[in-house]
Amino acid sequence: MYSIIDFVKARFNLNFEQALNRIIEDLPLMKDGEVSKQGKEEVTFTFTPLPIEDGMFYFNKYKIPKQIVAKYTLLAKTIYRNEEYYGRSTANNPAFIYKFPSGNIKIYRPLSPDKSKKWGGNANTKDIGGMFQLPRKGKLLIITSSIKDVMVLKQHGFNAICFNGEGYGTSDKSYSELKPYITGLRNRFENIILFLDADDAGITYSAALASKLKCKYIILPKEKDISDHQKKYGIKSTFRLVKKLISKKFKQDGVPF
Numbered sequence: 001m002y003s004i005i006d007f008v009k010a011r012f013n014l015n016f017e018q019a020l021n022r023i024i025e026d027l028p029l030m031k032d033g034e035v036s037k038q039g040k041e042e043v044t045f046t047f048t049p050l051p052i053e054d055g056m057f058y059f060n061k062y063k064i065p066k067q068i069v070a071k072y073t074l075l076a077k078t079i080y081r082n083e084e085y086y087g088r089s090t091a092n093n094p095a096f097i098y099k100f101p102s103g104n105i106k107i108y109r110p111l112s113p114d115k116s117k118k119w120g121g122n123a124n125t126k127d128i129g130g131m132f133q134l135p136r137k138g139k140l141l142i143i144t145s146s147i148k149d150v151m152v153l154k155q156h157g158f159n160a161i162c163f164n165g166e167g168y169g170t171s172d173k174s175y176s177e178l179k180p181y182i183t184g185l186r187n188r189f190e191n192i193i194l195f196l197d198a199d200d201a202g203i204t205y206s207a208a209l210a211s212k213l214k215c216k217y218i219i220l221p222k223e224k225d226i227s228d229h230q231k232k233y234g235i236k237s238t239f240r241l242v243k244k245l246i247s248k249k250f251k252q253d254g255v256p257f
């Protein structure tokens with residue numbers, strides 16, 4: 001598949017590293033990877049929950065246990081937006097809810113036939129997935145791409161969070177908003193490492209954000225994300241791979257397990 005990195009390499013006669021740096025330099029000129037705001041209207045969501053067991057058929061595919069899923073997400077029977085009917089879960093199209101301490105929610109409909117309706121809600125860039133499931137202190141914190149990836153990593157004993165948008169923090173504006181949170185997390189965790197998607201966008205954002213945060217990053221060798229890896233290769237393979245990728249990055253400093 002011909003990618004944006006391949007295009008930049010060919011267009012400007014650059015190697016992979018040079019092309020990646022060129023893309024990173026141009027990131028401030030691009031639209032930041034944040035969730036767009038819905039005008040000035042105040043948007044509120046309410047929902048009626050269902051037992052998470054009714055939606056476990058989806059997470060079972062990724063081999064994520066119920067006790068982990070229940071820590072991070074809810075299943076919605078019906079959802080209302082500003083008191084008007086918005087949607088509901090069906091047997092073939094569950095609507096999962098990620099609720100943040102702010103009261104905001106993110107709606108995730110992974111099986112929706114309409115990709116534009118896969119995500120919804122009123123979560124903003126300050127709503128950080130997994131933040132309030134973290135311990136007070138720890139040796140290692142992983143910043144990943146989605147709450148589903150956060151759940152997989154937590155299943156294997158790794159503390160993880162995700163921002164509300166994979167590219168959040170790469171622009172000067174979003175980084176200034178992110179900085180107080182990172183400062184707080186650095187006081188709680190000895191090491192921070194990025195583990196974003198292994199596609200063009202994820203690789204570009206990893207390099208750019210790692211530069212700003214002054215931290216290391218790891219990339220999967222095959223699958224797009226760690227959830228897909230676990231779905232395809234299983235639990236044991238996933239745990240071994242994550243440990244191996246982290247160990248390589250901290251070879252000189254000692255592995256923070």
